Each structure stands twice: as structure tokens, then as C-alpha cells.
Amino acid sequence: MSDQTLHIAMYPWFAMGHLTAFLHISNKLAERGNKISFFLPLKTRSKLQHYNLHPRLITFIPLSVPHVDGLPLGTETTADIDLSLGSLLATAMDLTRPQIEQSLIELKPDFVFFDLSYWLPAMLRGLATNIKSIYYSVINPATIWFGLRNLVLPRKNQLDEAYRSFSIKLQTHEVRAYDAMMNMKYGSEVTFSKRLMTSRSDCDAICFQSCRELAEPFSNYIEIRMNKPVILAGPVMPDPPSSQLEEKWARWLGGFEPRTVIFCALGSEYILTKQQLQQLLLGFELTGFPFFAALKPPTGVESIESALPEGFEERVKGKGVVYGSWVQQPLILKHPSVGCFVTHCGSGSLNEALLNECQLVFLPNILDQIINARMMSGELKVGVEVEKGDEDGLFTKEGVCKAVKAVMDENSEVGKEVKINHAKWREFLSSKGLESSYIDDFVQKLHKLLG
Structure with a gap:
């Protein structure tokens, strides 16, 4: 690897929407010569192989997903299970930690992009390496803004005043569902809320696949509330499919x-x-x-x-x-x-x-x-x-x-x-140069994070 390129490890949540989103940004980064080591469950590789547009630079690192009682044998992603079993899959993903740790010691990447593996930033610090952790969010910044805005804080943040003109009203059933989701156990040791908040508070930077024109007010809010850099990677649109419709x-x-x-x-x-x-x-x-x-x-x-x-x-x-x-x-x-x-x-x-x-x-x-x-x-x-x-x-x-x-x-x-x-x-x-300028700026900001 040259001094001008990066080595980035990808470790997304085991859901197809997350895996494909991480692979889309991997393609954009590899297009610029950066090396990608992509962790994913062993049998899931065949489902993603055709999305890998730069196989010489994007290497799939297979993970063996440990079996957890209550999960169907062979479960690897959320596509294999009912949503009610998500907590057990989170436990299984957490159990891949020894595999991840050993691989990162050997790979020595500059960054690890992750989302739900809340323990990863602390693990990297424990390795005494300079590997930076990036919370790469596949969801809209407005969703995280909504969650932060509803937290009870010791003092009123003046930034809240700027958001009074924007109002997301949830229906009664949505409020109940939101509260239930945040408080439910998700993994063997943490609630869903704790998993998310720890991931975001412990990482070195937060990144969204969005652009200023759509997300700047929310990303600014999150940057101030979380007291860490927030980077917008642009819309990160998938490349046009090369295959034909059946x-x-x-x-x-x-x-x-x-x-x-x-x-x-x-x-x-x-x-x-x-x-x-x-x-x-x-x-x-x-x-x-x-x-x-x-x-x-x-x-x-x-x-x-x-x-x-x-x-x-x-x-x-x-x-x-x-x-x-x-x-x-x-x-x-x-x-x-x-x-x-x-x-x-x-x-x-x-x-x-x-x-x-x-x-x-x-x-x-x-x-x-x-x-x-x-x-x-x-x-x-x-x-x-x-x-x-x-x-x-x-x-x-x-x-x-x-x-x-x-x-x-x-x-x-x-x-x-x-x-x-x-x-x-x-x-x-779809305007010419929009995505390219965002990705170039994104790469520059990653270099700055390395110091």
C-alpha cells in the first residue's frame, strides 16, 4: 500500500441491507485504489460476490458464525430468521469477536467501519494500535437526531431550538414500538439502545451515506451532541446493474x-x-x-x-x-x-x-x-x-x-x-461529479483522522 491509499476493514451488522450498503462504499473507495478487507459470514459470500466490482482490492474475509441456542442451524444473517430472533443473532455476531480481533492484529488496517458491534472501539484501544473506528450508519441522520433529541439531558441544548420548525410526529403505535425496540435486550448483555449509543459514543468518527443538501442540519446536530467528527460520504448510489432483467x-x-x-x-x-x-x-x-x-x-x-x-x-x-x-x-x-x-x-x-x-x-x-x-x-x-x-x-x-x-x-x-x-x-x-466530489472529500477527511 502506498502512503496515499488506505486499508479499511468492513464489519457490518449481519443483515443484507447493511452488508450491501457497506459493499457499495467499499466499491467507491476501491475505485480510488484503497484496499478493503470485508468481514462477512462464510455462506453469505455467494450472495454478495457479484456486487464486488474490484475483486483485486476488495477481499472477503469469511467469518464462522457461532451457533446460539434458539437460532435455526446455519443462521448467518437476518434474512435467515424471523425478526423476533434478532437478539440471538446479535449474540452470535458478538461471539465472532475473537475471529475479528485475531484478523485485525494480522491485517493492521488504518480503519474499521462498523455499526452494531458496540465492543469494537474499546477492543481496538485495548490492542494498543492506531486503528481508528468509524461508525458507518446506513440509516438517515434524521433518525439518530430523533433519538438524541428525545434523550433527557442535564441542560437544555440551544441547538434544539433550531429544530422546532422540523417536526416528526409519531403515531401512538409507533411511539410504543419505538420505546419497546430501544428497551429490548439485543444480544446477551445489552439493550438495543445501549448497543447503539455505545457504538456511536466510543468510535473515533461517525459517517453517513448522505449529502449536505439532505442531511446537514441533522449531521451538525449529531456532531455537537456526540462531540466527535461527523462525515458525510455523499449519496453513495449503487452502480448501475450490468445484468439483464430475467x-x-x-x-x-x-x-x-x-x-x-x-x-x-x-x-x-x-x-x-x-x-x-x-x-x-x-x-x-x-x-x-x-x-x-x-x-x-x-x-x-x-x-x-x-x-x-x-x-x-x-x-x-x-x-x-x-x-x-x-x-x-x-x-x-x-x-x-x-x-x-x-x-x-x-x-x-x-x-x-x-x-x-x-x-x-x-x-x-x-x-x-x-x-x-x-x-x-x-x-x-x-x-x-x-x-x-x-x-x-x-x-x-x-x-x-x-x-x-x-x-x-x-x-x-x-x-x-x-x-x-x-x-x-x-x-x-444523478448530476455529474456530485458523488465523485463527495467520495474524494470523504477520503481526504479519513486521511486527516489518521493525523
Whole structure:
């Protein structure tokens, strides 16, 4: 390695959204000659190999994930389990610490990028090395701002006053869910809140995959509250896929007029109840538009087909597809027939959505997704969120239909507004040189951290 390049180890949380986000920034850094050592579970390598655009500089370091009682044998990522087992997977990840420690002693990187392994900064200090720890957040800075803003502090921070104009209001069920999530045990020794706060307070710097135009007020707030450098790496958009859309889907989508198909994908971890899945699909049917829904089967249901509403398949035959497995989301979003994307508002999906022309409907599930949805629908006005009950958090087929028609109907004033705003942000995020300038600045700031 030359003096001008860095060696960075990546150790993300064992969830596909985190793993792919860390690999996206790895590609951007490797493009500039920096060396990456990427820790990931052994069998997960095959799922990420095709995303590694610089195999000579990005080396996958396999980890053996220890078995923890209560986890299905062979569990490696959150995609292998129900969300309720996340704490056990966190325990399993913590048990990879000896492997990480030994590897870092041998690799001697300049930095380790991490997120949920709260013990890592203290471990690095204990090794008496100059390895710096970077908390690399895959979630919006506004989510962390929201959490910090709700902490009870000894004295009122004047910075809070500047945020009175920005308000994220949570519904009753969301407040309950947020409190429960923060206080739940996540791993063998810590709560979820403690895991997050320790990771952020002990690291050498915090980094977000966002840009000043979207996140500067929140990143400034976090920098002051956490008393450490906060770096924005830019939007870190995934590189355009080089593969082709699977023939059967290309053929099906090709049978419809431009911008008429609803595409729905809620990620690998958002599992609807059978009742809510049926309400979602019946809502699509009510719109009268063709639709393609990629959804995981409800808990306790063997296949997506067995969870469909009675008579549904016959009614939508030829104009509705419900698929219970993985699909090529970036390629489907680029297809000219797709006119609306119903998304759970994960950061990766939102990045892909903002770069495409389809209208946006938001159906968030957990806190960071909810904050993203409120930002996108309330502040940026680039889409519409599906209404949910305040107490129970449930949506109806009528609510789904209403949100989709609000953005899809040609005469909708809301649709016209979000289309204009979406086009503005798409043009900005895809503007020549934007991402490159952010990554170059990011690398310079990393060099400065090394002193």
C-alpha cells in the first residue's frame, strides 16, 4: 500500500441491507485504489460476490458464525430468521469477536467501519494500535437526531431550538414500538439502545451515506451532541446493474403501457401478517392498475400463494403477479412500464427509487423507515405515505388504493407535485461529479483522522 491509499476493514451488522450498503462504499473507495478487507459470514459470500466490482482490492474475509441456542442451524444473517430472533443473532455476531480481533492484529488496517458491534472501539484501544473506528450508519441522520433529541439531558441544548420548525410526529403505535425496540435486550448483555449509543459514543468518527443538501442540519446536530467528527460520504448510489432483467419478468412487464404498473417490494425483513398482506393486495386490485408484488410469505404460512385472498388469483389473472422470492429490484424499477413503487423506505431502496422515474408510495415498518417516509412525504414531498390507524398501526385496502391513486392518476394535484419534486431530486442526485466530489472529500477527511 502506498502512503496515499488506505486499508479499511468492513464489519457490518449481519443483515443484507447493511452488508450491501457497506459493499457499495467499499466499491467507491476501491475505485480510488484503497484496499478493503470485508468481514462477512462464510455462506453469505455467494450472495454478495457479484456486487464486488474490484475483486483485486476488495477481499472477503469469511467469518464462522457461532451457533446460539434458539437460532435455526446455519443462521448467518437476518434474512435467515424471523425478526423476533434478532437478539440471538446479535449474540452470535458478538461471539465472532475473537475471529475479528485475531484478523485485525494480522491485517493492521488504518480503519474499521462498523455499526452494531458496540465492543469494537474499546477492543481496538485495548490492542494498543492506531486503528481508528468509524461508525458507518446506513440509516438517515434524521433518525439518530430523533433519538438524541428525545434523550433527557442535564441542560437544555440551544441547538434544539433550531429544530422546532422540523417536526416528526409519531403515531401512538409507533411511539410504543419505538420505546419497546430501544428497551429490548439485543444480544446477551445489552439493550438495543445501549448497543447503539455505545457504538456511536466510543468510535473515533461517525459517517453517513448522505449529502449536505439532505442531511446537514441533522449531521451538525449529531456532531455537537456526540462531540466527535461527523462525515458525510455523499449519496453513495449503487452502480448501475450490468445484468439483464430475467426474461419472464421482462416479457410480462413488456405487455403493459409505459408507467402503468405498480411495483411493490418491502425488503427481506418486512413480513406482513396474512390479514395485512391481503389488504395490501386488495388495495392494488382496487386501483385498477396492473401490479407486481414481491412479498415474503406471512409468518406461519408455507407459501405466498396460500395466503392470497379468496378468488384473488382468478380476478387478477394476466394483470397481477404476487411473487414470494427475490427479484431484481433495480432492473424492475428501470423498466418503462413501472409507474409506481410501493416501498418500505429502507435507505437502499429509497436511493434506487429516487434515481428512477416511477412515482413513490411509502409503507414503512420500523423507526428508521418511518422517519425516512416522513422526510420524503412531509419535507421533500416526493411521494405519499399509506395511512395507518393511530392505535393499531394497521392499513386498509382503501388506504392503499388512495395513496397509489394520489400519485398515479393523471389529474391528481398531489401526483403532479410529487412528480415535480421527485424529478428535481433525481436530477440533483444523478448530476455529474456530485458523488465523485463527495467520495474524494470523504477520503481526504479519513486521511486527516489518521493525523
